[in-house]
Amino acid sequence: MRKISLFLLFAAVSFAQSIPGIPGTGWHMMGGTSTLAHNVMLRYKTEIVRTDGRPAPAGTSFSKGAAWGVGNTINRALVDNLRGTYFGYSMVFECDQTGKTFVASFQPLGASELPKFLTAGAVLKLSAPPKFPKPQTVHDGDMIELDLLVSPDGKQKLTDYVEILTAWPVPPAPKSTSTPVDFTLDDGPVSFDTFGMTILHEGQPVWGTSFTGILGSTLWFAVPGQGRYILSLTSHDGFKKAGSIRDNTIFFKAASEQYEWRFMSPIAGEGKAWNLYVLHDATYEPVASRKNYVHAGSGRLDKLLPKPDKNGDIL
16 A cells, blocks of 8 residues: 655644543544545545644544545535634546546535535635645555644644545454453453444445544444444443444344444454444434435444433433
C-alpha cells in the first residue's frame, strides 16, 4: 500500500481538550465505504490525530458528517453546529484504460449539495476556503491522507484517510472454537478498527454500510425496518444473551437473521470467545438517507439506551 499525504487545510480550529485514559494517538470520528463509477471502491475514515504523541481528544464541535458518492465523485462534508458553519470537498476520479490507475482531482463543495439531514433546515456558512492540492495519480491499494483542519498550536489535526480499491478485502473468519464466556474488565482492553470492517448477512457481504463514531465504547447496529441493536460484552438490565464475539468477529441475530460483523484485528483478544448481550431498540429511527442501509456506530451506553416516558414505557 502506498500512502499519499496531502494538505487540504480549511482553517485553524480549537479542538476539545485531551481526555485522560483515551489510548492511542488518534480518535476515530466516522468512517464508511462507497462505490463509484469505473469500479472505484473507497474506504474512508476521519480521525483526530496529534503530532506530539499525546492521546487525541475524544470529540470536537463537529456534530455531523457524511460522505456520499455520485457517479465518479465522492463528496465529503462536516458540519459545526456550534458555529453554524460547514466545510467539504469533492474528489473526482478519472480512470485510465487499465482500470487500476486513476487521477484524483479536488473541487469545492457547495452548500446546495449538502444532504438535508446535515443542515436540518439551518443556513450554514462555508468555513475559510481551502487550498486544493493538484490532481494526483493514484493506484489500486493507495491510501490518500488528507489533513483537513489544524489546531492553532499545530499539535492536533483532523485527518481524512481514503483508500482506493478495485476489489473489497474481506476480513478473515475467526479461528477460535472455544465456548464463549462472560467478559470482565480483568480480561484486557477492547478495540475495533472500523477501517477494515465488513458486515455479512446470512454469509453474504452487505455493501454501502457506514460507521459513525461518538465518544464511548459501546457498539450498535441498525437494520432497515428493525430499529437498532445495542451490543455489549457485559450484561445490563434489559439486555439478552444473543450472540458471541470470537477473535475479530461479532455474531448475532436480528429478527432471526444471522449477521457477522468482522474487523481486521481481534476485538477483545486473539483466540478468545465471549458472550454478547444485545438490547433491541425498535423505536430507533435513522436519518432519511440511511433508512435503506445497514448503519453502525459507537457511543456511550447511557446515551444510546432508549429513554422511558413518564409512565415508564420505553420511547
